[in-house]
Amino acid sequence: MTSWIRWQDSLWPSPADGESLWRPWGGRIERFLPYALLALSTALSLLLSDHDRAVTVGLAGIAAAWLLLSFTFVPARWAEHPVIVTVSFTGLVTIAAVLEGRDPIFLVFMIAGFFDAMRLRPAPLALTGIFVVSALINTMPNGGPLQAFATQPALWTVVTLVQTAAVGGGGLVSAAMARQHAERKRMLDELAAAQEENAGLQRQLLGQAREAGVLDERQRLSQEIHDTLAQGFTGIITQLEAAAEAKSEPAEWQRHVDTAMALARENLTAARRSVRALGPQPLAAATLPDALDEVSRLWGERTGVEVRFTTTGTARALHPEIEATLLRITQEALANVEKHAGATIVGLTLSYMADQVTVDVRDDGRGFDPGLVVSSGEAGFGVPGMRARVARLAGTLHLESEPGGGTAVSANLPAIALEARA
Known part of the structure; x- marks a missing residue:
């Protein structure tokens, strides 16, 4: 039944x-x-x-x-x-x-x-x-x-059965089409609801990333003030105190004053650098590919290291948090190359995909053993900071390196369009 x-x-x-x-x-x-x-x-x-x-x-x-x-x-x-x-x-x-x-x-x-x-x-x-x-x-x-x-029993029986089958079959086909229509509508409704929920989650994620970014910048500035500005001011005070004690010795007094002035200039330069670092200035009036091209070009001219920058896929405007994070990752990776790699060539690739965007930074430097760096408790050449940046935006960061084999850093983030901005 x-x-x-x-x-x-x-x-x-x-x-x-x-x-x-x-x-x-x-x-x-x-x-x-x-x-x-x-x-x-x-x-x-x-x-x-x-x-x-x-x-x-x-x-x-x-x-x-x-x-x-x-x-x-x-x-x-x-x-x-x-x-x-x-x-x-x-x-x-x-x-x-x-x-x-x-x-x-x-x-x-x-x-x-x-x-x-x-x-x-x-x-x-x-x-x-x-x-x-x-x-x-x-x-x-x-x-x-x-x-x-x-x-005529045979005639009317056949006619009636055939018509019954035809009507029933027609109802069956029409009902199947109605069910398919209802199922498609249900699936479209679920898809629309899922897309709306995903958009809400993306807005929430970007908001949280923005808040976390503000905290990170505060912590970075606090650390930088402690490590550079505060130490610089301490040095200036020390030199001025020494100059005060050497009033009877003009040459010694002049040396301490000159040292204090040099420290003051260095502190001023550091302060200006900190202010510039508060925002991704290269993105202020340029697209992400243009900004990365400019950053890598200036970095190469300053360090003397050859930089080969390429873009793959169709470039498009992304959410400012996504673009700023990719720029920061690139800057941090290049800074690590300058400090630790001793490289002669750096390859920088920006890749646009359907729903993801990736930045790859590869160098031919001396490399290192990631396992030893992590186990030794060292800072990991800034990698933890980069990893934290991408994690806040539901992205991933991959690091590959070996002694004598160079280093590759790859940051992968969701390609959230500019329209998704909260």
């Missing part, structure tokens, strides 16, 4: 299963088709037949009243109850048979019985209903089913 129910549900879904055959058209055809067929049959009968028009109108009125009472005005909570549907179908087919027996034109109205039969439950009853409607619609103009099947 379960398999029969499943077959019927696929043939003609109930409201609980989602969309029925006609629900893609708002349910209006299913609701008004019986009335339209009844009106058409009645109009044709009145125009073309010689039967008593008053009786025709009276029977058509009874049919319309039955439709109203058993179909249209039934409360929604009862509309699909098997008993209600069976009673509605039985009355409809009976009245339609009377009308068709009186005037074959009303076979047009009998067509509504097919649709009502498909609402029957369980499945065997629906097939039986379709068979009954088929038998009546074909035999009523020929004396009714009893006479037709008695005189």
Whole structure:
């Protein structure tokens, strides 16, 4: 029985299963088709037949009243109850048979019985209903089913079975299309919801990264003030105090004053460098590829190391946090090459992919053993800072190196478009 129910549900879904055959058209055809067929049959009968028009109108009125009472005005909570549907179908087919027996034109109205039969439950009853409607619609103009099947049983049996199979099969195909439509709509709704959720998560992630970046900059400035400016001012004070004690020795006094002035100039330069580092200046008026090209060119001119910069994929504007992070990673990687690598050639590659963007920095320097650096507790040539930067944006950082084999740093970030900016 379960398999029969499943077959019927696929043939003609109930409201609980989602969309029925006609629900893609708002349910209006299913609701008004019986009335339209009844009106058409009645109009044709009145125009073309010689039967008593008053009786025709009276029977058509009874049919319309039955439709109203058993179909249209039934409360929604009862509309699909098997008993209600069976009673509605039985009355409809009976009245339609009377009308068709009186005037074959009303076979047009009998067509509504097919649709009502498909609402029957369980499945065997629906097939039986379709068979009954088929038998009546074909035999009523020929004396009714009893006479037709008695005189030509093989003919009318084949005709009825074929029509039952055709109507049932058509309902099956149409219902399958309706289910596919509903499934596609559900999947599209889920995809839209997932995209909206992903966009929200991206906005949240970028906001958190921005806040974390502010904290990082504060910590960096604090450390830099401690390591450079504070130490510089301490040196200046020490030199000025020494100069004060050497007033009686002009040469010694001048030496301490000159040293203090040199320290002051160095501190001023460091302070200006810290201010410039607060924002990714190369990106202020340039695209990311242009900014990386400029940064690598200036770095190469200053260090004397050859830099080969390339861009792959289709360049496009990305979220400022993404571009700033890639620029910072590149600057940090180049700084590490300058400090530790002793390289002669550096390869810098910016790669745009469908949903990711990557920066690769490779050098032919002396290299190192990453495992030894990590196990020794050293700073890792700035790698922890770079790794933290990309992790805040759901990215990854890969480091490959070996003694004498150079070093490769690869930062991979999601290619969040500029439109996703919070």
